[in-house]
Amino acid sequence: MTRMSRLVAEFIGTFWLVFGGAGSAVFAAAFPEVGIGLLGVSLAFGLAVMTMAYSVGHISGSHFNPAVTLGVWAGGRFPARDVLPYILAQVAGGILAALLLYGIARGTPSFDLATDGLAANGYGQHSPGRYSLMAGFVVELVLTFMFLIIIMGATHRKAPAGFAPIAIGLALTLIHLISIPITNTSVNPARSTGPALIVGGWAVQQLWMFWLAPLLGGLLGGMAYRSMFKDDSAPDITGETQPVT
Secondary structure, three states: OOHHHHHHHHHHHHHHHHHHHHHHHHHOOOOOOOOOHHHHHHHHHHHHHHHHHHHHHHHHOOOOOHHHHHHHHHOOOOOHHHHHHHHHHHHHHHHHHHHHHHHHHOOOOOOOHHHHHHHOOOOHHHOOOOOOHHHHHHHHHHHHHHHHHHHHHHOOOOOOOOOHHHHHHHHHHHHHHHHHHHHOOOOOHHHHHHHHHHHOOHHHHHOOHHHHHHHHHHHHHHHHHHHHHOOOOOOOOOOOOOOOO
16 A cells, blocks of 8 residues: 555544544533443444454554554554654544534534533543543553553454454453543543644643653553564564554
8 A cells, every 4th residue: 555545544544533432422421311421432432443443454554543653663563754644644633523523513502612622631620530640641651551562462463363453442442441530531642632722721731641641651562562572473664564553
């Protein structure tokens, strides 16, 4: 596949992840009497990444997340020259999704951006459970670290073929079940950036943490997997990618 094809796949995949996951939180989480709640939002994120991994994983490797891109590079499965283009495509997809979510949400008079927050991530008084900066940083780092371990293992050449998107989608569901009360769950800087830019103010001021913690967690996760398991499942200089989400 050409680089442009791979970047378009990353753009579309990240768009769907943010639109589907954050959209479920904005529109359906607390819908009167039949809201899907925390479990439903968690499933929405997992289903979004799983469906796109099956759809475009063979094109781009289906990262949809700057932390994953950095992590698989650190794990020796992704060329350095493609890291920045992938991240830019992912962030652009997340921003477009957030813009569309905002436009749709404004279609009801009950929506208030200042109150509802467009599923933006936060800590302190902007954490759903009022968790501190330190608590948020630790959970985002640890969960992204584990996400990379799961991704690297599920996409290894010796892993059962065809099941990686399911394992990764369920992992993302579990991650959200753990951390929505703490930070509204990021583990993905592109997912955090779009809503933060729309909300502005506090969301932009706190955005640094939702870049730093996931990127660090992803980097450490990729390095740890490569070190612990002497991973040799994919080339690191040819530009070829494995279906990692």
